[in-house]
Amino acid sequence: xxxxxxxxxxxxxxxxxxxxxxxxxxxxxxxxxxxxxxxxxxxxxxxxxxxxxxxxxxxxxxxxxxxxxxxxxxxxxxxxxxxxxxxxxxxxxxxxxxxxxxxxxxxxxxxxxxxxxxxxxxxxxxxxxxxxxxxxxxxxxxxxxxxxxxxxxxxxxxxxxxxxxxxxxxxxxxxxxxxxxxxxxxxxxxxxxxxxxxxxxxxxxxxxxxxxxxxxxxxxxxxxxxxxxxxxxxxxxxxxxxxxxxxxxxxxx
Amino acid sequence: xxxxxxxxxxxxxxxxxxxxxxxxxxxxxxxxxxxxxxxxxxxxxxxxxxxxxxxxxxxxxxxxxxxxxxxxxxxxxxxxxxxxxxxxxxxxxxxxxxxxxxxxxxxxxxxxxxxxxxxxxxxxxxxxxxxxxxxxxxxxxxxxxxxxxxxxxxxxxxxxxxxxxxxxxxxxxxxxxxxxxxxxxxxxxxxxxxxxxxxxxxxxxxxxxxxxxxxxxxxxxxxxxxxxxxxxxxxxxxxxxxxxxxxxxxxxxxxxxxxxxxxxxxxxxxxxxxxxxxxxxxxxxxxxxxxxxxxxxxxxxxxxxxxxxxxxxxxxxxxxxxxxxxxxxxxxxxxxxxxxxxxxxxxxxxxxxxxxxxxxxxxxxxxxxxxxxxxxxxxxxxxxxxxxxxxxxxxxxxxxxxxxxxxxxxxxxxxxxxxxxxxxxxxxxxxxxxxxxxxxxxxxxxxxxxxxxxxxxxxxxxxxxxxxxxxxxxxxxxxxxxxxxxxxxxxx
Numbered sequence: 203x204x205x206x207x208x209x210x211x212x213x214x215x216x217x218x219x220x221x222x223x224x225x226x227x228x229x230x231x232x233x234x235x236x237x238x239x240x241x242x243x244x245x246x247x248x249x250x251x252x253x254x255x256x257x258x259x260x261x262x263x264x265x266x267x268x269x270x271x272x273x274x275x276x277x278x279x280x281x282x283x284x285x286x287x288x289x290x291x292x293x294x295x296x297x298x299x300x301x302x303x304x305x306x307x308x309x310x311x312x313x314x315x316x317x318x319x320x321x322x323x324x325x326x327x328x329x330x331x332x333x334x335x336x337x338x339x340x341x342x343x344x345x346x347x348x349x350x351x352x353x354x355x356x357x358x359x360x361x362x363x364x365x366x367x368x369x370x371x372x373x374x375x376x377x378x379x380x381x382x383x384x385x386x387x388x389x390x391x392x393x394x395x396x397x398x399x400x401x402x403x404x405x406x407x408x409x410x411x412x413x414x415x416x417x418x419x420x421x422x423x424x425x426x427x428x429x430x431x432x433x434x435x436x437x438x439x440x441x442x443x444x445x446x447x448x449x450x451x452x453x454x455x
Numbered sequence: 456x457x458x459x460x461x462x463x464x465x466x467x468x469x470x471x472x473x474x475x476x477x478x479x480x481x482x483x484x485x486x487x488x489x490x491x492x493x494x495x496x497x498x499x500x501x502x503x504x505x506x507x508x509x510x511x512x513x514x515x516x517x518x519x520x521x522x523x524x525x526x527x528x529x530x531x532x533x534x535x536x537x538x539x540x541x542x543x544x545x546x547x548x549x550x551x552x553x554x555x556x557x558x559x560x561x562x563x564x565x566x567x568x569x570x571x572x573x574x575x576x577x578x579x580x581x582x583x584x585x586x587x588x589x590x591x592x593x594x595x596x597x598x599x600x601x602x603x604x605x606x607x608x609x610x611x612x613x614x615x616x617x618x619x620x621x622x623x624x625x626x627x628x629x630x631x632x633x634x635x636x637x638x639x640x641x642x643x644x645x646x647x648x649x650x651x652x653x654x655x656x657x658x659x660x661x662x663x664x665x666x667x668x669x670x671x672x673x674x675x676x677x678x679x680x681x682x683x684x685x686x687x688x689x690x691x692x693x694x695x696x697x698x699x700x701x702x703x704x705x706x707x708x709x710x711x712x713x714x715x716x717x718x719x720x721x722x723x724x725x726x727x728x729x730x731x732x733x734x735x736x737x738x739x740x741x742x743x744x745x746x747x748x749x750x751x752x753x754x755x756x757x758x759x760x761x762x763x764x765x766x767x768x769x770x771x772x773x774x775x776x777x778x779x780x781x782x783x784x785x786x787x788x789x790x791x792x793x794x795x796x797x798x799x800x801x802x803x804x805x806x807x808x809x810x811x812x813x814x815x816x817x818x819x820x821x822x823x824x825x826x827x828x829x830x831x832x833x834x835x836x837x838x839x840x841x842x843x844x845x846x847x848x849x850x851x852x853x854x855x856x857x858x859x860x861x862x863x864x865x866x867x868x869x870x871x872x873x874x875x876x877x878x879x880x881x882x883x884x885x886x887x888x889x890x891x892x893x894x895x896x897x898x899x900x901x902x903x904x905x906x907x908x909x910x911x912x913x914x915x916x917x918x919x920x921x922x923x924x925x926x927x928x929x930x931x932x933x934x935x936x937x938x939x940x941x942x943x944x945x946x947x
Contacts (some may be wrong), residue, residue: 255902256901256902257898257902258894258898278901279898279901279902280901280902280904280905280906280907282902283901283902283903283904284904288902289902291899291902294899295893295895295896295898295899296896297896297899297900297913297914297917298917298918299916299917299918299919299920299921300913300914300916300917304913305900305903305913306903308905308909308913309900309903309904309905310904312903312904312905312906312909313903313904316904348917365903369903369904
C-alpha cells in the first residue's frame with residue numbers, strides 16, 4: 203500500500219523565492235487499486251509525481267510517503283525504482299545512441315540485482331520483451347530503436363507503458379500520460395495499464411481530463427487543488443468534474 | 456529535507472573515480488643517467504647494439520631537435536618541461552634478450568596479468584556473448600623495451616613480420632631504413648625530432664603483398680620507472696593488397712610528478728592495402744587536483760601511397776594529463792581513403808588538444824572524420840582538425856562530424872576546424888554539435904533503476920556509439936567499460 207501523510211514540499215524559484223506547492227497531502231492507495239488524481243493546472247499534480255519518484259529540485263518540508271514499510275523519501279531515485287515505484291513521464295526523455303532493448307534490460311537487471319533476484323540474460327529478456335510488445339500491439343522495431351529518439355508523442359507514451367509492463371512495478375505513477383495522445387494511442391495506453399491490474403499492483407493516474415478515465419476506470423478519484431486533496435470519491439466524481447469544472451469543486455471545498 | 460543523492464554529487468563521484476592501473480612494479484632496472492645529450496643518444500644506441508647508420512640518424516635528429524622550440528599553438532596550458540631531468544633509457548634488467556617468456560622476470564608477467572594482457576600465447580575470449588574465440592598477437596613494451604611478442608611463428612608462416620622495432624633494425628635493416636622517417640620526417644616537429652633522437656622501442660609490422668594478416672596485432676605500452684620519458688616508435692607497412700588491424704593500449708602507475716610520453720607512429724599503405732590502427736589510451740591522467748599524470752605528445756601519421764589504399768585511425772583517449780595528438784592521413788594514391796574516429800574524454804584537470812589532418816593530394820580521395828569530445832570536471836577538450844584539398848584532388852570528398860558533450864558546468868569544449876581547398880571540384884561537409892548531459896536524462900535513467908554511475912556510462916557510451924563500433928570487438932568492450940567506469944580517466 204502506498205501511504206502519503208501530510209506531505210509538504212516547496213520549490214525555490216529562479217528569483218530565489220521559496221514556494222510551497224504541496225500543502226499537506228493525505229492519500230492512501232491500497233494494493234490492487236487504481237486511483238486518479240485530477241485537478242486544475244498548477245494544483246501540484248506533477249510535483250506530487252516528482253516528489254514520489256525522487257526528482258531533484260523539490261524540498262520536502264514535512265510529512266511522509268511510505269510504500270509498504272519502506273520510507274520512499276529517504277531513498278535515492280534508483281532505490282525507489284527497485285522498491286517498485288514507476289513514473290510514466292509526462293515528457294519522456296530522449297537518450298541518443300542508447301538502444302531501447304539495452305536500456306530496458308539494464309534497468310530491469312539493475313532492479314532485479316537490487317532486490318536480490320537473478321538477472322535475465324539476453325535471450326530471456328528478449329522473450330519477455332517480445333511478449334510484452336505483442337500484448338501492447340506495438341511493433342517489434344520498438345526494441346531496436348534508440349530510447350525515444352525520433353518517436354512521435356504517441357510512441358513515446360507507448361514506450362513508457364512498455365517499460366512499465368516489463369518492469370512490473372508495485373505502484374505506477376502516470377503523470378498526465380494522456381496529454382498529446384490521439385484516441386487510438388489513448389486506448390492502447392489504457393489497455394496496457396488495465397492489463398497490469400493485479401493484487402500486488404496499484405496506480406496513481408494523474409490527469410487533467412476525464413477522457414483517460416473512460417478507459418482506465420479508477421477505484422477512487424481525488425481532486426487536488428492548491429496543494430491539497432480537496433475531495434475524494436468514486437468514478438462518478440470524475441464525470442461530475444467534467445460536467446461542472448474545477449471551479450465548482452474548489453468552491454465547494 | 457534534501458533528496459538523498461544530489462545528481463551533481465553523483466556526477467562528481469562518477470567523474471572523479473580512481474585510476475585502477477596506478478600500481479608500480481618493483482623490478483630491477485637498467486637506467487641511463489639523467490639528462491639529454493649527444494652522449495646519451497650514443498649510450499641508447501650502444502645499449503641496443505644498433506648499426507652505425509641508425510646512430511648517425513639519431514645524432515642528426517638530435518642536432519635538428521636542438522634547433523627547435525616546443526610548439527605553443529595548441530589550446531593547452533603546458534607547464535615547463537625540464538627535459539634534462541628525465542631518464543631517456545630504462546629497461547627491466549633481466550629481459551636483455553629473453554628467448555622465451557620463461558626468461559621474462561615473473562614480476563613483469565604479473566604486472567601484465569594485472570593489466571589483463573594476454574601475454575601467454577592463448578586465445579582470448581572476446582568477452583561478448585556468441586562472439587567466440589579470437590586470437591590476438593601481442594607485443595608488450597615495458598618502459599623502454601619490448602619484453603615479449605607472442606604468436607610470432609603463426610604470423611611468420613603467413614609472411615607477416617611482427618617484432619620489436621629494435622630487433623627489426625637488425626633483422627630487416629633495409630625495410631626499416633627505407634620506411635622509417637619517410638612519413639614523419641625527423642624535422643616534422645619538436646616532439647617527433649626528440650623521439651627520433653632517443654626512441655627506445657616500439658613495434659614493427661610488415662605485411663607483404665597480398666597477405667591479409669591472420670589475426671589482430673596488439674601492443675601494450677606500460678610506463679613504470681620514475682622520471683622516465685617513454686619514446687616509442689612504431690612502423691607499420693602494408694604492401695600491395697595487404698591488410699592488417701593493429702591495436703594499441705597504454706597504462707602507467709600513479710605518480711605525483713608528470714611523466715613524458717612522446718611517440719611516433721608511421722603507417723605506409725601501398726596499392727589496395729588497408730591498415731586499421733586502434734588505440735585505447737589510458738595513461739594515468741593525474742589526480743583530482745591535477746597533480747601528476749602523463750604528458751602525451753604523439754605524432755601519428757599514415758601515408759596512403761598506393762591507389763585505393765585505406766588507412767583508418769580509431770582512438771579512445773581517456774587518460775593523460777595533457778594530450779597533444781593528431782593522427783593524420785596523407786592521401787597520395789588516387790582513390791585512397793582516410794578515416795579518423797575519435798572519442799576524447801577529459802575530466803578533473805585534464806587537457807586534450809586532439810584531432811586529425813586529412814591531406815588530399817590525389818583525385819577521388821575520400822576522408823571521414825567523426826570526433827566525439829566529452830568534458831567533465833574542470834577539464835578542457837579541443838578538437839583541432841585540418842582538411843586540405845590539394846590542386847590535384849579533383850572529385851575529392853570529406854565529411855566531418857564533430858560532437859561535444861559537456862558534463863557539469865566547469866569544463867570547456869572547443870572545435871577548431873581548418874579547411875583549405877585548392878580544387879574547385881572537391882567537396883567538404885562539416886557538422887558540429889555541442890550538448891550537455893542533462894539532469895532530465897540522468898533522472899530518467901535513475902527512475903528506471905540505474906545507478907547514477909551506470910546512467911552516465913550508458914549515456915556517454917550512447918554518445919560515442921559511432922566511434923566505438925569502429926573498434927575491434929574485444930577492444931570495444933574494453934573501451935565501453937573504460938568510459939563507463941572511469942569518466943575519470945574519467946570515463947577514462
